Amino acid sequence: MRSSRTLFHTAALSLVMTAASLGATAAHAADKISIMVGGYEKQIYLPAKLAESLGYFKDEGLDVELLNEPAGVDAENEMLAGAVQGVVGFYDHCIDLQGKGKFVESVVQFSQAPGEVELVSSKHPEIKSPADFKGKSLxxxxLGSSTNFxxxxxxxxxxxxxxDFTSVPxxxxxxxxAAMQQDAIQAGMTTEPTISRLLKTGEAKVLIDMRSMDGTKAVLGGTYPAASLYMQxxxxxxxxEETQKLANAFVKTLHFINTHSAAEIADKMPKDFYVGDKEGYVKALENGKAMFTADGVMPEDGPKTVLAVLSEFSKNVQGKTIDLSKTYTTAFVKNAK
Incomplete structure (x- = not known):
């Protein structure tokens, strides 16, 4: 009898432990999140790889997979198809997509300036302003990316x-x-560290600089929230719950950026991101670090500036009523640990 009871209790305990194990596995699977980054070697999207390197995703109990996709518009499409749960890309996609009837929101706002520069090939000194883009390949x-917008x-x-001009992806x-060297493009919009690489060799010059707040306001008329984590x-x-954990990790990352030097931040990044020039990478980051928000909160005046820019040319936005309050949320970053 005692043997039967022991066997029963052992079997029962085994079932409980198996159920607990399955529950833990299920919980872990629920926390697996795929995020597509619109080029994670770009310094504008640095918070994504930095959060991973600092272990902040794991600290939150998240299993985050970062996928690299050089063009933000392709990353957007992957999210809409359900292949990934989030995108690290420009906030302007949230407005553009609402014009198409799709609701996407910035959950963590990484930057308040685009961090973009319009470079002109040194072979084309005749390009002195955007008015000279006529007949040029840019x-x-x-196509459909934020640089295109x-x-x-x-x-x-x-x-x-x-x-009047041709956009070349x-x-x-x-x-x-390579496209600039081969004269396939005469000018183009790009970010660090590509900017510094071309300036260092003298193959390009800066036409328009949106790496700083002042430069951005001069060109676009106001604060321009750009890099963000956006999700459906x-x-x-x-x-x-998962969204809050992501917000926790990214707000900690933005705080790290805000309280550490460019050199200290660079030390946490993969060495291949330096492209053989760590000094240049650090210098570029020193010049652009101010674009990042300190807390992930959307700048209050930012969405209106982005809407004004898109309303100039985007057929998806023109004539549409856009509810800007539905293109971002501050709830998660304000509740971040």
Whole structure:
């Protein structure tokens, strides 16, 4: 009898332990999140890889997979298809997509300036302003990308029509550099560290600089929230716990950026991001570090500036009523640990 009872209790305990194990596995699986980054070697998207390097995702009990996609518009499409749960990309996609009837929101706002520069090939000194883009091929990361949005805005603002120039999708980094070297593009919009690489060799010059707040306001008329973690509103509503954990990790990362030197931050990044020039990488980060927010909160005046820019040329936005309050949320960052 005692043997039977022992056997029964052992079996029962085994079932409880198995159930607990399965529950833990299920909980762990629920916390697996895939985030696509619109080029994670770009300094504008540095918080994504930095959060991973600092172990902040793991600290929150999250299993985050970062996927690299050089063009933000392709990352956006992957999210809409359900292949990934979030995108580290420009906030302007949230407004553009609402114009298409899709609701996406910035959950953590990484930056308050684009961090973008319009570079002109040294072979084309005749390009002295965006008004000179007529008949030119202009490099952007991808068609429908944020660099394309901004390029179109600069051209239209300076009296050109969209058909007066050609946007050429050339990505960033080496593909952008090669396109300029081969004269496939005469000018183009890109970020660090690509900017510094071309300036160092003298192959390009700065036409428009949006790496700083002052430079951004001069060109775009106000604060321009750019790099962010954005997600489908429906996913955020159904996964508030996971979203809060992500916000916790990224707010800690932004605080780290705000309280550490460019050299200290660079030391936490993968060495291949330096592209053989760590000194140049650190210098570029020193010049652009101020673009990052300290707390992940959307700048109050920012969404209006982005809407004004998109309204100039985006057929998805023109004539549409855009509810800006639905393009971002500050709830999670304000509750971050």
């Amino acid at each position: 490099g952007v990361t991808g 901004l390029t179109q805005y600069l051209a239209v603002k300076n009296g050109l029509k969209l058909g 050339v990505g960033a980094g080496q593909t952008f550099i 509103t429906s996913w955020v509503d159904d996964h508030k």
